[in-house]
Structures are given as C-alpha cells and as structure tokens.
Amino acid sequence: xxxxxxxxxxxxxxxxxxxxxxxxxxxxxxxxxxxxxxxxxxxxxxxxxxxxxxxxxxxxxxxxxxxxxxxxxxxxxxxxxxxxxxxxxxxxxxxxxxxxxxxxxxxxxxxxxxxxxxxxxxxxxxxx
Numbered sequence: 001x002x003x004x005x006x007x008x009x010x011x012x013x014x015x016x017x018x019x020x021x022x023x024x025x026x027x028x029x030x031x032x033x034x035x036x037x038x039x040x041x042x043x044x045x046x047x048x049x050x051x052x053x054x055x056x057x058x059x060x061x062x063x064x065x066x067x068x069x070x071x072x073x074x075x076x077x078x079x080x081x082x083x084x085x086x087x088x089x090x091x092x093x094x095x096x097x098x099x100x101x102x103x104x105x106x107x108x109x110x111x112x113x114x115x116x117x118x119x120x121x122x123x124x125x126x127x128x
Contacts, residue, residue: 003110010035011073012111019102029077036071036107044070065093068100071107 004010016022016029036044046062049055069089078085085091095103 005110006035006037006108008035008037008040010111012106014103014106016077016099018106019099020105022098022102026077030075031072031103032074033071033103033107034073035111036067036104040070041067041108064097064100064104065089067104067107068092068095071103 012033012035014031014033015025015027016031017025017027019025044063044066046059046066047056048059048062050057069092072087072092075085075087078087078091080086080091080094085094
C-alpha cells in the first residue's frame with residue numbers, strides 16, 4: 001500500500017478499537033483526527049517553570065492536552081453524565097492518558113491507504 005505523507009488538511013476516522021494499548025476499547029466510539037505536522041507539534045509544546053531551578057521545563061500533561069485538543073476535531077459515542085459530550089477542550093481533557101497517547105500517535109504518523117494505490121504506483125513508461 002502507498003504511504004501518505006502528513007497532511008494538516010487530512011481527517012482520519014479512528015475507532016476506539018483502533019487505538020493501541022487502550023483498556024476495554026469500544027468499537028462504536030469514533031474520533032475524527034487531524035494529522036499533526038512537525039512544525040505544529042513544536043507549537044503545541046507547553047512548558048512550566050521549575051521552582052527550584054527557575055528554568056522552564058517541558059510540561060508533559062499540558063502538552064498532551066494541547067495536542068489532543070488540536071488533533072481531535074470531532075467524536076461520536078462519547079458520553080458525559082449519560083449525555084453526548086461536546087467535543088471541546090475541557091471534555092477532551094477528560095479522556096484517559098492511554099487514549100490521549102494513542103490518538104496522538106495516530107495523528108503524528110503517516111498513514112497507508114489502500115484506495116490510493118493507483119495514485120502512487122503507476123505502470124513504468126516504455127523505454128524505446
């Protein structure tokens with residue numbers, strides 16, 4: 001299958017069962033994920049001050065939340081107190097850490113698409 005390079009305009013439907021290392025995945029839950037380009041990944045990094053050294057250091061939790069907020073543009077099958085949860089920053093932050101990491105792994109990776117094989121693999125030109 002051909003490999004598609006990262007594309008900030010691409011949207012990928014990912015089911016909960018597609019996520020790696022997620023406990024008790026639900027195949028009816030779907031996340032619509034936007035791919036994250038390396039330049040955007042840098043913009044999404046968050047830092048916090050270290051009170052002992054007074055230096056700025058990476059804030060892993062805030063970075064993870066910022067990346068999930070950027071990457072997840074829509075979802076289906078997510079509930080909050082028995083009602084459909086809005087796909088907004090505050091509710092995205094309530095996803096467990098394992099799901100967040102798995103979603104970010106997909107958002108930051110190149111994807112293969114079986115339906116684009118013809119676009120990538122053409123017949124070689126005849127040589128005279």
